[in-house]
Amino acid sequence: MKTQAKNFTGLKNSKAMNGILKNVMALSLIAIFASCDNNNDDFVDLQPQPDGVALAARFNNNRADAVEEFALDAATGGVITGTQGTQIAFQPNSFGLNGTPVTGNVTVRLVEIYDKASMLLKNRSTLGQRANGDKEALKSAGEFFVDAVQGTNKLALLVMASVTSRPIAPQDLDGGMQIFRAGGNDDCDGLDATCDWVETDEDRNGENDKPGVRDGQGAAGLFVTYNYNIGNFGWTNLDKWISFTGPKTEIFVDVPDGFNQDNCAVYLSYDGEPTALARMDVWNTDVEMFTEHYGLIPIGLAVHIIMVAEINGQLNYAIQGTTVVDNHIEVISSLSPISQAALESLINGLP
Numbered sequence: 001m002k003t004q005a006k007n008f009t010g011l012k013n014s015k016a017m018n019g020i021l022k023n024v025m026a027l028s029l030i031a032i033f034a035s036c037d038n039n040n041d042d043f044v045d046l047q048p049q050p051d052g053v054a055l056a057a058r059f060n061n062n063r064a065d066a067v068e069e070f071a072l073d074a075a076t077g078g079v080i081t082g083t084q085g086t087q088i089a090f091q092p093n094s095f096g097l098n099g100t101p102v103t104g105n106v107t108v109r110l111v112e113i114y115d116k117a118s119m120l121l122k123n124r125s126t127l128g129q130r131a132n133g134d135k136e137a138l139k140s141a142g143e144f145f146v147d148a149v150q151g152t153n154k155l156a157l158l159v160m161a162s163v164t165s166r167p168i169a170p171q172d173l174d175g176g177m178q179i180f181r182a183g184g185n186d187d188c189d190g191l192d193a194t195c196d197w198v199e200t201d202e203d204r205n206g207e208n209d210k211p212g213v214r215d216g217q218g219a220a221g222l223f224v225t226y227n228y229n230i231g232n233f234g235w236t237n238l239d240k241w242i243s244f245t246g247p248k249t250e251i252f253v254d255v256p257d258g259f260n261q262d263n264c265a266v267y268l269s270y271d272g273e274p275t276a277l278a279r280m281d282v283w284n285t286d287v288e289m290f291t292e293h294y295g296l297i298p299i300g301l302a303v304h305i306i307m308v309a310e311i312n313g314q315l316n317y318a319i320q321g322t323t324v325v326d327n328h329i330e331v332i333s334s335l336s337p338i339s340q341a342a343l344e345s346l347i348n349g350l351p
Contacts, residue, residue, distance in 0.1 A: 052263035054310035058340075059123040060192050063111060063145075066122065067191070070108045074101065074150075084112040085166030088146055095148050096158040106150045111191070113143040114166065116277050117347040120267055120306060121340065125279040126239060127293075128180060129196040135293035137268075138197060139276040141165060141177050141226055141238035145191055148233065160202075160229040165238060167216060167223035174240060179209040179228050182235035189234030197239060202231045211238060242276060244298040251297045251328040253280060253290040253305055256335070264309035266290045271302040271321075271351045289329070297324050304350050305330050308343070317343055319350075 070080040077090040088110065093101040111122075119125055119140070126138040142165045148155040179202075182188040183195025199208040211226040226238050253266050261283035270276040280290045297303075300323060307318045316335040322328070338346075 048312035050259055050263035050309040050311050050316075052310075054313070055263070055265065055308070056123075058310060058315070059121065062122045062340075063124075063191050066111045066113075066118075067145075068110045068112075070110070071105050072108055074103055074106045080108055080110060082110050082112045082166075084114055086110065086112045086142070086144060087164040089162040089164075091159045091161070094157060094159040094161060095150070095155045097150070097153055097155055099156075099158075101158060102150055102153075102155065104150070106148050106155060108148045109146065109191075111145040112166075113140075114275070115348050116269060116274060116350070117344040119143070119275070119277045120265075120308070120347060121344065123194060123265070123279070124235070125267060125277045126237075126275065127196050127278045127281075128239065128241065129198050131199070135196060136296060137242045137270070137276055137278040137294075138180070138237075138239040139174075139242055139270075139273050141168075141174060141275070143235065143237045145235050146230070146233055147189075147191075155233075157231065157233050160231050162227065162229055163236070164214070165211075165226040167218065167225055170215075170222055170224050173213060173224050175213075176240040177211055177226060177238045178240060179211060180237040180239045181232075182237075189232065193235060195235075197237050200236075202229070242270070242273070244296070244301070247299045247326075248296045249299050249324065249326050249328060250291055250295040251280075251303075251324060251330065252284070252287065253307070254288075254329055254331045255290065255307060256333060259307075259309065260288070261290070264307060267306040267308075268292065268297075269304040269306055269347070269350055271304065274348075297328070299324055299326055302351070305332065306347065307332050307335065309335060311335070311337070315340055315343060317346075319346060 068082055072078045074095045077092045077094055079089045081087045095102050095106045113124055124143050126140045127135055128138040129135050179200045180197035181200045182193050184198050188195035211228040214225050214227050216223050230236055266280040268278045268280055280292050282291045284291050302323050304319055304321045309316045314337045317338050318332045318335045322330055
């Protein structure tokens with residue numbers, strides 16, 4: 001898609017001109033409707049509007065649809081295996097209610113996220129928060145949600161469980177991965193949590209937790225897996241901070257009129273990083289554009305901007321590839337309707 005470039009002065013002037021033109025068009029339409037129906041004193045905007053509530057519901061529904069359920073005996077524990085290969089081993093008497101182990105069957109729930117389309121459409125982007133509050137991009141080796149229930153009771157994890165990622169080829173192993181959790185408070189442990197990722201120190205040794213690596217061999221040959229322990233239910237992530245050299249800049253995304261932080265979502269996809277996707281969740285009210293928290297986007301980096309919205313019950317999108325320049329402004333002029341399956345294929349097909 002074609003990328004447009006303009007500076008802030010031109011942007012403000014163009015927005016003002018757009019406003020004038022819209023006022024003229026609105027007055028013309030009012031006159032037309034009035035001439036057709038003198039009894040109708042109200043002008044109705046027939047243009048479909050982006051629906052932020054529907055978009056949030058789509059994200060949550062996608063998470064709910066991805067939940068896999070497993071039955072385990074609480075007294076004996078056991079191992080569950082997700083459809084994408086994630087394994088979690090539970091020790092006997094691991095599941096508790098009010099600090100006391102429960103008995104009988106429990107239901108363990110698991111969500112696995114390994115690709116960029118799933119990260120976007122489940123709104124679990126790889127945006128991390130440093131200890132000082134600064135936010136930066138991460139690359140992931142897998143995001144996971146796990147919890148357990150018994151009837152209507154949400155259970156706690158009393159004994160650490162062991163997580164094993166899906167098998168990967170030995171050449172794809174990244175020794176820089178760490179363990180991240182969603183946020184750092186009680187509001188971040190639910191399936192619908194949208195908290196940023198933070199580094200963990202669950203063994204309280206003063207160091208950020210890192211996964212172990214285990215070798216294996218299967219029908220397809222040698223493989224390796226990441227392995228780590230969790231002490232609480234909720235979201236965890238195998239991640240590393242993306243580190244770039246050279247000069248950096250901020251990037252701004254100018255979206256069509258009528259779109260803002262309340263009714264659409266904009267993401268920054270890093271080319272060459274299949275599991276690095278940061279949501280641009282800052283809305284700059286001065287220039288009415290999306291931007292990011294950190295201003296650490298390397299000049300000269302190839303990226304794709306992805307925008308999604310829900311309009312009249314239909315998923316809409318725009319994807320634009322660009323190379324970052326100093327004080328970059330990316331202009332998205334329009335969105336197109338698309339099925340979710342087709343959008344997933346486009347996102348996972350990005351470089």
